[in-house]
Amino acid sequence: MKKTILFLLTAVFSVTAFALTPQEILKKSDDKFIPDIFSYTLTIESTNDEGKMTKQVMDGNKKGTGKNVLVTKEPKRYSGNVSMRKGSTIWLFFTSNKKIMKTAFQSLALGEVVSYGDILASELSFDYDVASMDEKGADYVFTLKPKEGHEGYAKLIVTIDKASLLPKKREYYALSGVMLKISEFEKFEFNDKGKVVYVKQKYFDPIKNRNNFVTIENIKELSDVPEKYFNESYLQYIGAK
Amino acid sequence: MIAKIALKSTIRHKWSSLVLLGVFAVATFITFWVFGFSNNFASVISSSTRETNGDIVIKSEFFKTQEVKVLLKQLNLYEIKYRRDIQIMISSNKWSGMKEVSDFDIVSLPKTKLQQGKLPEKNDEIVISTMFFKSKFNVGDTIFVTTFTPDKVINAGKFKVSGFGRTPGYLITKEGMELLINSDKYSNVITVNLSKNLPSRNEVKKARKEIEDILKLNKIKTNYVTDYYTEIDRMNVFMLFFNGLKIFLLAILFPLIGAVIGALVWIGVYKRRKEVWTYVSMGMRDGKVKKLLVYEYLFIAIGGIIAGLAAGYLTCYIAEATDSWLQFTYLMNIPLVAKVGPFDLLLIIAFIIASVSVWVRFPLDKIIKVKPFSY
Numbered sequence: 001m002k003k004t005i006l007f008l009l010t011a012v013f014s015v016t017a018f019a020l021t022p023q024e025i026l027k028k029s030d031d032k033f034i035p036d037i038f039s040y041t042l043t044i045e046s047t048n049d050e051g052k053m054t055k056q057v058m059d060g061n062k063k064g065t066g067k068n069v070l071v072t073k074e075p076k077r078y079s080g081n082v083s084m085r086k087g088s089t090i091w092l093f094f095t096s097n098k099k100i101m102k103t104a105f106q107s108l109a110l111g112e113v114v115s116y117g118d119i120l121a122s123e124l125s126f127d128y129d130v131a132s133m134d135e136k137g138a139d140y141v142f143t144l145k146p147k148e149g150h151e152g153y154a155k156l157i158v159t160i161d162k163a164s165l166l167p168k169k170r171e172y173y174a175l176s177g178v179m180l181k182i183s184e185f186e187k188f189e190f191n192d193k194g195k196v197v198y199v200k201q202k203y204f205d206p207i208k209n210r211n212n213f214v215t216i217e218n219i220k221e222l223s224d225v226p227e228k229y230f231n232e233s234y235l236q237y238i239g240a241k
Numbered sequence: 242m243i244a245k246i247a248l249k250s251t252i253r254h255k256w257s258s259l260v261l262l263g264v265f266a267v268a269t270f271i272t273f274w275v276f277g278f279s280n281n282f283a284s285v286i287s288s289s290t291r292e293t294n295g296d297i298v299i300k301s302e303f304f305k306t307q308e309v310k311v312l313l314k315q316l317n318l319y320e321i322k323y324r325r326d327i328q329i330m331i332s333s334n335k336w337s338g339m340k341e342v343s344d345f346d347i348v349s350l351p352k353t354k355l356q357q358g359k360l361p362e363k364n365d366e367i368v369i370s371t372m373f374f375k376s377k378f379n380v381g382d383t384i385f386v387t388t389f390t391p392d393k394v395i396n397a398g399k400f401k402v403s404g405f406g407r408t409p410g411y412l413i414t415k416e417g418m419e420l421l422i423n424s425d426k427y428s429n430v431i432t433v434n435l436s437k438n439l440p441s442r443n444e445v446k447k448a449r450k451e452i453e454d455i456l457k458l459n460k461i462k463t464n465y466v467t468d469y470y471t472e473i474d475r476m477n478v479f480m481l482f483f484n485g486l487k488i489f490l491l492a493i494l495f496p497l498i499g500a501v502i503g504a505l506v507w508i509g510v511y512k513r514r515k516e517v518w519t520y521v522s523m524g525m526r527d528g529k530v531k532k533l534l535v536y537e538y539l540f541i542a543i544g545g546i547i548a549g550l551a552a553g554y555l556t557c558y559i560a561e562a563t564d565s566w567l568q569f570t571y572l573m574n575i576p577l578v579a580k581v582g583p584f585d586l587l588l589i590i591a592f593i594i595a596s597v598s599v600w601v602r603f604p605l606d607k608i609i610k611v612k613p614f615s616y
Contacts, residue, residue, distance in 0.1 A: 150393065152394065154395055174395050175390060175394055175397075175423055176397055178397040180387065208332055208333070
């Protein structure tokens, strides 16, 4: 009898210990998708009204939550431009006028659909709280709201695969209920250790009826990224490098 | 009598007269556009007036309007207005980008002349400012606007373009702004009038300091503060620059025109030397011969001025009618308009006449003083 009670207590304790909260599941998904400290190459491709394809290539470094920096490599005329997220602020540096300025999260990166916030603020658990979580077949469906004091979309509906905890789809909404964009994760590639090394994402803006394709590749985990990379006064030197 | 002879002579030597007329016309046309565009540029930049921005303007982060009203009440200011100026992202098929939109109290705006359409009346109407950029939109176009609320959450709304023109910024109604920022409690711009009539510089300076101190004490971060006299001083710098530009142009053109006129007059009078010597041989005094020829060139100059001004006004009309703009920097376009006032017109005319009077004399003296029929 005692053994039975002990066994039952252990089982209950084990189950409750391993049952994650929705916020924890979201955090785990972020960790699965994006390493804590890493370097990467980000490419944004879009097609304009005349059918001409434009491509931007940027080298990025991320350090922990809330610190991310991107240096433009292509096209050549924007080479050396830097965009950096530090906490709740996004900084931009332009080589054309050597100016450093703050910008809003929803400012469009030069790809027209994707904003700076979309590419620099990629860890949702840092900026959003889970308002609700549903299970639909093999997926979790989260409804997220921005944390107090954090800039963000009024609502995000995020679909995550239960088995892999990798994101499948994100829907971005304004406060008025207007859907601003949808992003679908089209492809993941993994290395021998099962870590993500390549991501392809499609962003669609239903208002402008336009697509952007964002690719994150050459993902390499690092032990550290110099703190000076996240100092706005240093941005002009990062661009020069 | 001499004038009549001079006029007949001008017509008789029509080809050389036409060439000179062309020179004067071009000089008038250039000065017309340089003066006119400088004036237009200055007027575009000096867009803030007391009627629009009051004696003092403070732009800050969002604050609770009611709280600041209570704080500033102690200063007993004549008039305080609160509004919102926010950064918006415009999305449409025609153009996308960041702009600033305000909810000006439409009634207090100076008589705003729109190029097309009307000021916003409904909550989903917006006026496009063409102060620095040509409108990419037409009246009736739909645009999507996204912005951040004071709670830092993205909101979006659909707006219809009700008009466009040289307004202080993109404009929506007060209610439209409250829907967009999802609040009627916050403002971020304060405009203050200290009295009905223009206060003194010291009064404005004192009041500005008091307001800034109160806001600082209550941890309201100001982004931009200016006042009427600071703007006037700034405009004076620009006016000084543009007036300097005009004088510089005249200083450059004077010897240039002189060289051209001198050369053409020399050629013309050389060809007509026998005619000139005939006048001298017939007993006409040197002074009278010179007067006759100067009158000729003055008539040509007047004709050139009329032609140059006509061309200037015509091109200005065409530029306005076709809504032409000049790219000044990558950030700014200026409408291609020449605004020439009566003083500028007098200056242009006086300049051309002075050029004739001065530069024509040298070649004339040369020919007249030589022994008649010596070559």
